[in-house]
Amino acid sequence: xxxxxxxxxxAETPRLPDLHGVRLAAAACEIxxxxxxDVCLIALDPGTTVAGVLTRSLxxxxxxxxxxxxxxxxxxxxxVVNAGNANAFTGARGEATVEATVAATARLLDCRPEEVFVAxxxxxxxxxxxxRLTGALAGLAERLDGGAWPAAAEAIMTxxxxxxxxxxxxxxxxxxxxxxxxxxxxxxxxxxxxxxxGFVFTDAAIPAPVLQRLLGAATEVSFNSITVDGxxxxxxxxxxxATGKAGSPPPADPDDPALAGFAAALEDLxxxxxxxxxxxxxxxxxxxxxxxxxxxxxxxxxxIGLAIGNxxxxxxxxxxxxxxxxxxxxxxxKAGERAERDRLAIRIGGHEVTRDGLAVPGYDEAPVARHxxxxxxxxxxxxxxxxxxxxxWTCDLTHGYIDINADYRS
Amino acid sequence: xxxxxxxxxxAETPRLPDLHGVRLAAAACEIxxxxxxDVCLIALDPGTTVAGVLTRSLxxxxxxxxxxxxxxxxxxxxxVVNAGNANAFTGARGEATVEATVAATARLLDCRPEEVFVAxxxxxxxxxxxxRLTGALAGLAERLDGGAWPAAAEAIMTxxxxxxxxxxxxxxxxxxxxxxxxxxxxxxxxxxxxxxxGFVFTDAAIPAPVLQRLLGAATEVSFNSITVDGxxxxxxxxxxxATGKAGSPPPADPDDPALAGFAAALEDLxxxxxxxxxxxxxxxxxxxxxxxxxxxxxxxxxxIGLAIGNxxxxxxxxxxxxxxxxxxxxxxxKAGERAERDRLAIRIGGHEVTRDGLAVPGYDEAPVARHxxxxxxxxxxxxxxxxxxxxxWTCDLTHGYIDINADYRS
Numbered sequence: 001x002x003x004x005x006x007x008x009x010x011a012e013t014p015r016l017p018d019l020h021g022v023r024l025a026a027a028a029c030e031i032x033x034x035x036x037x038d039v040c041l042i043a044l045d046p047g048t049t050v051a052g053v054l055t056r057s058l059x060x061x062x063x064x065x066x067x068x069x070x071x072x073x074x075x076x077x078x079x080v081v082n083a084g085n086a087n088a089f090t091g092a093r094g095e096a097t098v099e100a101t102v103a104a105t106a107r108l109l110d111c112r113p114e115e116v117f118v119a120x121x122x123x124x125x126x127x128x129x130x131x132r133l134t135g136a137l138a139g140l141a142e143r144l145d146g147g148a149w150p151a152a153a154e155a156i157m158t159x160x161x162x163x164x165x166x167x168x169x170x171x172x173x174x175x176x177x178x179x180x181x182x183x184x185x186x187x188x189x190x191x192x193x194x195x196x197x198g199f200v201f202t203d204a205a206i207p208a209p210v211l212q213r214l215l216g217a218a219t220e221v222s223f224n225s226i227t228v229d230g231x232x233x234x235x236x237x238x239x240x241x242a243t244g245k246a247g248s249p250p251p252a253d254p255d256d257p258a259l260a261g262f263a264a265a266l267e268d269l270x271x272x273x274x275x276x277x278x279x280x281x282x283x284x285x286x287x288x289x290x291x292x293x294x295x296x297x298x299x300x301x302x303x304i305g306l307a308i309g310n311x312x313x314x315x316x317x318x319x320x321x322x323x324x325x326x327x328x329x330x331x332x333x334k335a336g337e338r339a340e341r342d343r344l345a346i347r348i349g350g351h352e353v354t355r356d357g358l359a360v361p362g363y364d365e366a367p368v369a370r371h372x373x374x375x376x377x378x379x380x381x382x383x384x385x386x387x388x389x390x391x392x393w394t395c396d397l398t399h400g401y402i403d404i405n406a407d408y409r410s
Numbered sequence: 411x412x413x414x415x416x417x418x419x420x421a422e423t424p425r426l427p428d429l430h431g432v433r434l435a436a437a438a439c440e441i442x443x444x445x446x447x448d449v450c451l452i453a454l455d456p457g458t459t460v461a462g463v464l465t466r467s468l469x470x471x472x473x474x475x476x477x478x479x480x481x482x483x484x485x486x487x488x489x490v491v492n493a494g495n496a497n498a499f500t501g502a503r504g505e506a507t508v509e510a511t512v513a514a515t516a517r518l519l520d521c522r523p524e525e526v527f528v529a530x531x532x533x534x535x536x537x538x539x540x541x542r543l544t545g546a547l548a549g550l551a552e553r554l555d556g557g558a559w560p561a562a563a564e565a566i567m568t569x570x571x572x573x574x575x576x577x578x579x580x581x582x583x584x585x586x587x588x589x590x591x592x593x594x595x596x597x598x599x600x601x602x603x604x605x606x607x608g609f610v611f612t613d614a615a616i617p618a619p620v621l622q623r624l625l626g627a628a629t630e631v632s633f634n635s636i637t638v639d640g641x642x643x644x645x646x647x648x649x650x651x652a653t654g655k656a657g658s659p660p661p662a663d664p665d666d667p668a669l670a671g672f673a674a675a676l677e678d679l680x681x682x683x684x685x686x687x688x689x690x691x692x693x694x695x696x697x698x699x700x701x702x703x704x705x706x707x708x709x710x711x712x713x714i715g716l717a718i719g720n721x722x723x724x725x726x727x728x729x730x731x732x733x734x735x736x737x738x739x740x741x742x743x744k745a746g747e748r749a750e751r752d753r754l755a756i757r758i759g760g761h762e763v764t765r766d767g768l769a770v771p772g773y774d775e776a777p778v779a780r781h782x783x784x785x786x787x788x789x790x791x792x793x794x795x796x797x798x799x800x801x802x803w804t805c806d807l808t809h810g811y812i813d814i815n816a817d818y819r820s
Contacts, residue, residue: 059743059751089739091752091768124736125769234740312722312807313815320816326534329499333469341469342501358501359535397722398816402809405723406730 003404008279008287008375008395009162016149016167016180020203021045021243023144026155029132032084032122039133040155041140042079042199043109048243050076050117051211053219055236061088063118064235066098070114074208076241077111079199081156082133083184084122088234097130104134108141119197119237121184122158153182156197159404160184164276170265172248173258177204179269183238185277198223198238198273204262205244206251213254214263215240222270225302226278226393227309240266278393283400286318288377288393294345295388300337304383305392307335315397321372323365325353332383343384350378413814418689418697418785418805419572426559426577426590430613431455431653433554436565439542442494442532449543450565451550452489452609453519458653460486460527461621463629465646471498473528474645476508480524484618486651487521489609491566492543493594494532496645507540514544518551529607529647531594532568563592566607569814570594574686580675582658583668587614589679593648595687608633608648608683614672615654616661623664624673625650632680635712636688636803637719650676688803693810696728698787698803704755705798710747714793715802717745725807731782733775735763742793753794760788 022044026037052071054064080101087094102116109116120128153163168179183198206214215238223238244250251259279287290308295301308314311331317324325346332339342357349371352360371377377396432454436447462481464474490511497504512526519526530538563573578589593608616624625648633648654660661669689697700718705711718724721741727734735756742749752767759781762770781787787806 055743057740057743058745058749059739059754086736089736089751089754089764089767089769091766093768124739125764126736234743312811316812316815319812322816324533326496326499326536329469329534330467333465333467335468337468339468341499344469344499354499354535356501357499358503359499397812399809399812401722402726402729402807402812405726406732406808 003159003161006161006280006284008284010276010279013150013163014165014167016165017178018146019178019180019201019243020245021048022180022201023146024148024152025140025143025145026148026151027136027140029082029136031082031129031132037151037155038084039082039136039140040152041105041137041144042152043141043144044077044241045243045245046077048076048241049074049206049208049211051208051215051240053215053238055234057234059089059234061086061120061234062090062094062098063087063120064237066102067117067119067237070117073114075115076117077109077115078105079117079119079239079241080105081119081197082128083156083158085120085126085128086122086124086235087120087128089125090127093127097128097133100130100134104137108137117239119235121156121197121235124234149180149182156182156184158184159282160280162280164273164280166269166272166276168265168269170261172204172251172262175246175248177202177246177248177262179265181269181273183273183277185280197235198270200238200240200266200269202242203244203246204242204248205246206242210251210254211240211242214259214266217263218267218270221267222274225391226274227306275393278395281395282404283398283402284395285398285400286375286377286396288318288379288395290392290394291380291389292383293380293389294382294384294386296338296386297388298390299388301388301390302392304332304335304337304339304381305390307331308379308381309392309394312397315394318372318377319396319398321369323348323368323372328379328381332381338385339383340385345382345384347380348372348378413569413571416571416690416694418694420686420689423560423573424575424577426575427588428556429588429590429611429653430655431458432590432611433556434558434562435550435553435555436558436561437546437550439492439546441492441539441542447561447565448494449490449492449546449550450562451515451547451554452562453551453554454487454651455653455655456487458486458651459484459616459618459621461618461625461650463625463648469499471496471530471645472500472504472508473497473530474647476512477527477529477647480527483524485525486527487519487525488515489527489529489649490515491529491607492538493566493568495530495536495538496532496534497530497538498645499535500537503537507538507543510540510544514547518547527649529645531566531607531645559590559592566592566594568594569692570690572690574683574690576679576682576686578675578679580671582614582661582672585656585658587612587656587658587672589675591679591683593683593687595690607645608680610648610650610676610679612652613654613656614652614658615656616652620661620664621650621652624669624676627673628677628680631677632684635801636684637716685803688805691805692814693808693812694805695808695810696785696787696806698728698789698805700802700804701790701799702793703799704792704794704796706748706796707798708800709798711798711800712802714742714745714747714749714791715800717741718789718791719802719804722807725804728782728787729806729808731779733758733778733782738789738791742791748795749793750795755792755794757790758782758788
């Protein structure tokens with residue numbers, strides 16, 4: 001599958017600094033893909049805490065089941081990720097694959113199996129060739145390297161056309177700390193908990209329960225605020241691991257004021273990663289930001305934004321650079337949330353399109369049409385009932401999406 | 411917009427018999443389209459009762475608002491329909507258009523405005539040129555004809571590639587009665603109440619409240635059980651008009667045993683019409699029947715069926731004739747209804763694919779792949795928790811859908 005790099009990809013891939021307590025390695029194991037890396041091992045120093053957000057899918061894969069259980073321990077020493085096979089809907093055999101993987105990793109890194117986290121992405125319902133994965137672990141453990149972030153980000157890709165990495169520096173109580181994150185996405189992207197795979201690491205010292213609260217809040221406005229096709233994966237996993245090596249004082253609770261900067265940096269980094277997934281949405285040619293305001297609550301605003309962002313008719317209008325705002329009205333109407341039809345205000349690219357439930361007097365489509373020709377589309381909708389606001393990011397629906405999904409077994 | 415006739419269109423268009431008390435006429439008014447009919451007037455004899463099901467969209471169009479009010483009277487003398495402009499999101503001007511239309515029609519047919527029903531389909535947010543519509547009514551009233559069913563069915567089309575008509579004969583208490591129906595569909599088709607426009611007529615004598623109950627029940631398993639793109643129109647309208655001219659005895663309540671045959675015929679006719687809409691879904695190349703069983707309730711089964719039928723990944727897999735049943739598992743998982751992953755059973759084209767949450771032993775994809783090559787795709791899913799069952803009809807998602815919607819302002 002040689003897909004061209006998304007036109008929405010960032011001009012430069014950020015360079016991630018080493019992060020004390022994290023070492024990585026990738027390998028080509030031919031689990032499904034040929035001639036590319038498809039497995040990565042991320043080793044974490046003793047004392048690393050972990051938090052996670054997992055798919056709410058009722059048909060979640062075996063790795064997700066495992067992570068849900070292992071997260072209770074709050075301690076992580078390794079993350080093993082493979083691309084090409086989701087190890088989902090694989091029954092007892094899938095569970096055995098996970099058990100073999102964590103057992104082998106625990107032996108190699110001298111830790112408990114419950115400290116090994118696994119994530120798989122790719123085709124659903126096919127048995128994962130366990131030995132190709134477990135057989136590679138010893139070699140991976142020997143090549144662990146604090147600088148292998150790009151290799152890890154590449155090994156977890158499926159239909160992604162570029163690797164996704166982000167980094168932030170912040171401080172806790174005056175002590176500098178680093179955040180590094182990688183993720184992958186592309187299709188089957190919908191905001192029901194974490195979206196596809198995201199792994200974020202920090203050298204800050206943060207107890208697992210605090211980490212979990214911080215991750216949950218940041219996930220809501222990042223990975224849970226994007227949509228490519230409204231389809232929720234069986235494998236969505238976001239993990240946040242804190243090695244504690246930066247020497248920052250461990251906060252007692254998530255509301256500790258010393259954490260404010262860290263929480264903001266975490267949210268910022270996760271929004272960047274989530275947007276990278278949208279920028280690599282299958283077939284995407286345009287990046288769409290949807291800002292909803294005036295809703296009954298933030299949750300209502302989010303649902304309205306998602307109704308717009310998931311509407312095939314809105315997404316094809318964006319693809320066709322058609323300033324067809326009637327489809328936005330339609331999507332607001334179907335969202336099932338309170339909206340005042342006769343107070344609905346829409347702006348596209350900053351240009352006022354409707355006000356008080358009607359096209360603005362003397363509406364001039366020309367500047368709106370020019371905006372729609374661009375790569376970055378801005379849609380603002382005020383539904384006129386309250387103070388709830390939310391932002392959703394999505395991409396357009398193009399021939400490329402059909403090409404990729406009518407042929408590719410992902 | 412010269413779209414080729416859908417490959418899923420029926421080989422023959424049914425010939426509708428005259429229906430005592432119903433006369434029709436169509437005209438080309440250039441409301442949006444050139445060189446084709448786009449308005450139809452359907453006149454109903456005095457004494458005709460009416461029931462209706464309207465979109466639940468919160469941004470419904472002015473004609474829908476009008477019908478909702480007028481239905482309270484339970485009496486109908488005319489239906490005026492136009493294609494090309496939905497008269498939705500048009501504010502006070504849209505209401506004025508509706509008022510002018512019903513007033514002019516009431517004068518021509520010597521009835522009360524509340525007995526005139528209106529429906530509009532097409533672009534949202536543009537003012538409807540009222541005079542083109544009202545100016546055509548006198549000529550239409552002069553040309554009313556009991557045989558003009560095909561002309562009416564053609565006049566209400568938008569991106570439809572073939573007119574949609576169906577007819578049934580049944581009896582009530584030994585008295586033969588006829589049911590005729592027309593509808594239009596194509597895009598913005600999702601099952602939140604009636605789907606786009608459907609008009610069903612009978613010469614049976616049935617009081618409006620009874621008619622409403624019969625229509626509601628039949629809508630649930632017909633128009634509310636189809637989806638093309640998950641988008642709900644601002645204009646969805648289904649009306650059922652009963653002229654009473656057949657001389658059948660009027661039933662006192664919907665549970666009158668004499669109505670059993672009529673209720674079945676109505677459901678049957680409405681399922682045929684609903685399926686015709688799917689068969690003309692924008693860009694459709696394959697007709698998909700999704701039967702869900704084993705759910706907690708009928709409503710739960712319906713939601714699971716719709717999660718499958720609305721999934722872009724399932725629909726593109728069907729388009730690509732890819733027997734990728736993992737995407738069906740994914741859609742079941744995201745439906746939000748109870749399902750036993752480890753008891754999930756899937757059949758495609760009658761071939762067992764999964765059982766007890768796993769691919770069947772020795773699964774042979776060849777016959778399934780052959781089935782996926784065909785025009786009519788059958789998917790059966792048992793979710794293993796209860797006795798709820800439902801059937802959903804949909805079509806595939808193809809390049810044609812993108813072509814139509816990235817360019818066409820509908």
